[in-house]
Amino acid sequence: MDTIVQVEGLRKVYGATVAVDEVSFEVKEAEIFGMVGPNGAGKTTTIECLEGLRKPDQGSIRVLGVDPQREGQTLCLRAGMQLQQSNLPDRMKVWEALDLYASFYPKASDWNELLSQLGLEEKRNAPFSKLSGGQKQRLFIALALLPDPQLVFLDELTTGLDPQARHAIWDLVRDVRAKGKTVLLTTHFMEEAERLCDRVAILDHGRIVALDTPAALIRGLGAEERVVFNLNGTLPAGLEKALSGAVRLEVQGERVVVHGKDGRKVSLVSEVVSFLTREGIPFHDLRTEQPNLEDVFLSLTGRKMRE
């Protein structure tokens, strides 16, 4: 698989603040690579250096085989960019924006197709200022896809969107990847990174503190998983023995919580359920709680992520 983005020892300083330091990573073809971290962690600075919008103080960057600073023009033709803060003129209509931006590229995709793909057909004649946040973001994704790019940059794509719009956008991003394009995105939603990205770099204070697949990062935590359920009666003895490995039981009236170490051979939930069924014990509201990227961030930095 080809390397699409290569960053080594990136450093960017604003006055006395080191925004990004010693950041190195690679992005492979057709993966969704995410940079996640709290506001001010250096995600946007990093992505803007990659886009050629900011000049790094140190380090080397290759994007699609070119140096974004020297060959920005080439990059503009082959990479689609969605920026955190950008706009279109208020009175520009959706179709006009697509038509205008399509005229900038020698081989632009068919914008009519993008319009329907992104569910903006009804809004075709709506002026930009009348679009909702989600619709604006979809339009910006459409603009980013116009050059039929090999690589798409998405910076804080779903910030400020309601959960429904966010899920719709995730589906769109997966579609983009399914077409063989590479996606490099930033987000401060751990859930977004976990559900959308193939690999995640966690940034904090301008440095990468962890980089792997979400599943590997969570596994690496060695955190425990929990199975929680409610009983109609009391819990008979023997559950603890029926479960393999070390578990801890917590009973609060009708509610039972089973804690187990992560990385077991047989999943905790299936052992618990088969025990309860075997013994004929009625239970309800059973759910499992697994550690997530949020917990990974917490354990790496000792802080909770805040939005």
Next chain:
Amino acid sequence: MTWMEAKLFLREPVGAFFTLVFPLIMLFIFGTIYGNVPVPESGGQGAIGNLIPAFAAMIIGITGLMAITITMATYRENGVLRRLRTTPVSPLVVMAAQVIVVFTMTGLGMLLLVTAGKLVYHVHFEGNAFSVLGGFILSSLSFFGIGFILAGTLPTARTAQVVAMVLLYPMLILSGAAWPRELMPATVQKISAFIPLTYVVNLLRGLWIGETWSSHLLDVGVLTGMLILGILISAKTFRWE
């Protein structure tokens, strides 16, 4: 891009009003007050004949200082330019589209003025049409530079707008664009020599009544200088964000 910008210009009611309609209203107001009786001091031209080139200068002042400044500064502040920056479009194209649109609108404003003057007040025109057109082009382009420089150097769209207005109003009054310089006290006339729009008014009025370019070397020189400086500084001060 140029066509798109033109559509956006016309969709902005205030801008289109000041460029296209407002000078006409001024013409009708003054026309009603003074009528178009020929005045010997101004080479046999009536009041309206004098007002048309002056109001054309007014349109140039408005479009150069206000339209370009506000559009460009707002585009920068809102991130419209930021979005454009991620495309292969060069700053030159962005600026050229603005120039073409605003120039066309300015020309349209002048055309309306002249047409109204002819139809309503039967203004008789003694100049050379090409000569007037040339003066008009020089004047417009040299003024657009000011707009780009203001938009490029001032921090926010709000300040750009305020500064443009603060510059524009005294200019309109003192340059003779709103009423003839000859009616001003001598001291004010001296001040007006420092106002760029004065040279536009002088040149256009001169060419309008059939004077030659060579009798307006000072005006032409000042405007050409502004044009060259305008292009150089505009290119330097252009910022995407």
